[in-house]
Amino acid sequence: MLNDLDSPMEAMAKFKSALSEAAGRSSHAFHLMVLSTIGHDGPRSRMLVLRGFVEDRFDLIAYTDRRSEKVKELTANPDCALHFWDAQRKVQIRIQANAELLVDGAEVQRLWDGISDRGRGDYAAANAPGTPLISESVGSWHSNSDEGRKHFCVLSFRARRMDLLQLRREGHMRLCFGFDEEGRVEQAEFVQA
Numbered sequence: 001m002l003n004d005l006d007s008p009m010e011a012m013a014k015f016k017s018a019l020s021e022a023a024g025r026s027s028h029a030f031h032l033m034v035l036s037t038i039g040h041d042g043p044r045s046r047m048l049v050l051r052g053f054v055e056d057r058f059d060l061i062a063y064t065d066r067r068s069e070k071v072k073e074l075t076a077n078p079d080c081a082l083h084f085w086d087a088q089r090k091v092q093i094r095i096q097a098n099a100e101l102l103v104d105g106a107e108v109q110r111l112w113d114g115i116s117d118r119g120r121g122d123y124a125a126a127n128a129p130g131t132p133l134i135s136e137s138v139g140s141w142h143s144n145s146d147e148g149r150k151h152f153c154v155l156s157f158r159a160r161r162m163d164l165l166q167l168r169r170e171g172h173m174r175l176c177f178g179f180d181e182e183g184r185v186e187q188a189e190f191v192q193a
């Protein structure tokens with residue numbers, strides 16, 4: 001994806017378009033990302049689905065259960081990191097971000113309304129994620145998926161820094177960006193890989 005002829009802003013345009021496409025297509029390598037947070041006893045990482053990408057603000061959107069550990073961790077400390085890897089194109093994206101947690105309002109409702117009945121069921125379990133299960137309740141799943149609305153949480157990650165790495169036989173390439181508070185690029189430079 002990165003090549004010698006691209007200026008930093010041309011490369012940025014390519015990555016923005018890749019992330020937009022990835023949010024809407026489950027087969028795209030960037031549809032899955034690893035979110036790392038700072039837990040009370042050290043760093044924690046887990047996979048999330050990229051559900052949306054707001055190009056002009058460089059906001060990455062994911063959904064989760066508001067009762068989950070990651071929500072507690074991001075509430076205590078919104079500093080976090082996102083990681084993507086495209087094995088076919090041999091591209092790594094590392095993003096340092098600030099997380100905003102959204103549970104109310106018209107936009108959250110609009111996103112909830114766009115989720116399938118099956119998808120809504122993911123938020124409808126009576127137990128919070130991580131709750132130890134006694135054998136009778138293993139696999140418990142609410143048929144009333146609207147129950148999940150009160151547990152639904154949108155995670156909006158505002159990028160602060162982004163580090164792109166393209167592995168290549170002829171020499172790896174690495175490009176770093178810094179963003180301002182509104183998500184505009186304020187710094188861009190190729191660095192030694």
Ligand SMILES: Cc1cc2nc3c(=O)[nH]c(=O)nc-3n(C[C@H](O)[C@H](O)[C@H](O)COP(=O)(O)O)c2cc1C
Binds near residue numbers: 044050071
């Ligand atoms: C491929 C894959 C995709 C996942 N997508 C999500 C997701 O979009 N949202 C989510 O909350 N958890 C997702 N999970 C589960 C999380 O990785 C994690 O196990 C769960 O959210 C509990 O994390 P926590 O205890 O750190 O909050 C996904 C797991 C896998 C393996």
